[in-house]
Amino acid sequence: MTLSTLLGRRVIRHGIAWLLVVANISLIIWRDPAHAEEGLRSSAVLLMVAALTIYTHFWLLTHLMERRRYALYALATVATLLAGGALLNLFDEVVQIKVIDPHGQTSSTAYLYGHAVGNILLAVSLSTVARYVRRGIVSHFQMQQLRALQLETELSLLKAQVNQHFLFNTLNNLYGLSLAAPDQMPEALLQLAGLMRYQLDSSRQSTVTVGTEAEYLANYIGLEKLRLRDNTTVEFTADxxxxxxxxxxxxxxxxxxxxxxHAIGPGGENTIRIHLTQTDTGLTLHTGNSIPPHFRPAPSGLGLPTLRARLAQFYPGTRHRLAIEASETFYTANLQLVL
Known part of the structure; x- marks a missing residue:
């Protein structure tokens, strides 16, 4: 946004505010037609002096108080209020425009001056409150926009981590398959291409459907099963x-x-169970796998930390529940989502 555009918006905003003030004062004046002309003159002078002191105070706020020069700001503000009161008093006594006491009910100079300073103080106070209320509202919306942008950036990074993590694990699996059953490599590569296509397509979308995600899981499990030995049993159901x-x-x-x-061992029976069930409002994924004897888990990678971060982003608070239990022989995970 250019400086001229910013200034233009500010002029329009302030112009509308002053028009509302003038309209309100005009309504009050025309309720007393006998003193309408005198009221218009005094109101015009009052608004002129009030505007001068208000914008002077705005300058002091920007260049002194917001730069933490509090003592100088306090002195300058008091001087501005006193000068504004003096200017109103000048119009009242010298120019004979009765701004402070339009009906001439008192002649005390001290009272008139104090009343003038009070009027200026009220105008400055109301304008300052309006200034910072508006700033608070604008800051609130700006923070919301920044938060939305931050979340979008975080989600993009998380999706990138998921893609990289998946590709790394799958290439390791294909390496093992190339050693154990090289004749199955062409089929495995075709399946990998399909899975990667889905990864690329889904990473551009905020949501997919439960059905397409289940189909993706089925294809992934099919790819994994190509490298498994006969001693591994895989159960996969989707309701x-x-x-x-x-x-x-x-x-x-x-x-x-x-x-x-974690479930694949060279000897003994290996078991993998994956069950996906759905209700009207929720989805549950239950996984379980046997742990081979003498298994030593590798240091935790990106899988679970990334999953927890994405759950917090997409299904915050009570909308998700992830429970993991591990014994020496079996590992289970239960994920519940409120859709």
Whole structure:
């Protein structure tokens, strides 16, 4: 926004405010037609002096108080109020425009001057309150805009982390598959291409549907099963009566990834259970996997921390519940979402 545009908006805003003040004073004056002409003159002088002191005080606020020069600001403000009162008193006594006491009910100079300073103080106080109320409202909306922009940026970063984390894990799986069953690599690469296409498409959207996310999970599980040995049993069920309900994309994948990351051992029976169920208002993902003997988990990566961050963004507070339990032989995770 250019300086001329900013000044133009300020002039229009202040002009509207002064028009409202003038209109209100005019209504009061025309209730007493016998003194209308005198009232118009005195009101015009009062508004002129009030405007001069108000804008002088605005300058003091900007250049002294807001720069923490409090003592100088206090002295300058008192001087401005006294000068404004003196100017009103000058019009009242010298120019004979009865601004302070239009009906001439008192002749005390001290009273008139004190009354004039009081009028100026009231005008300055009201204008200062209006200035900072407006600033507070504007600051509130600006903070909301900044917060929305920050959330959007954080979500973009989280989605990028999800994509990178998924690709890293999948390439590791394909490496293992190339050693164990190289003849299955072409099919695995095709499946990976489909999954990556979905990743790219969903990362541009704020929501997908429960049905498409479940299909994505099924394809991912199919890709993982290509590298598994016969000693691993995988159970996957999806009970989705409302597949068109919206869902944040790629939110369920980290828990499913962990099953295949931690459950696969060279000997013994390995078990992976993944159950996705839906109600009218919620979605539950329950995962469980056996832990091979002598298993030593790798240091925690981005999976669960990123998941928790995304849950806080998309389903804050009581809209989500993530419970994880681990024993020496079995690991379970239960994610509940309020859609």
């Amino acid at each position: 989705l009566p409302h597949p068109d309900q919206p869902l944040a994309p790629l939110l369920l994948l980290p828990l499913v990834e962990n099953c295949f990351k």
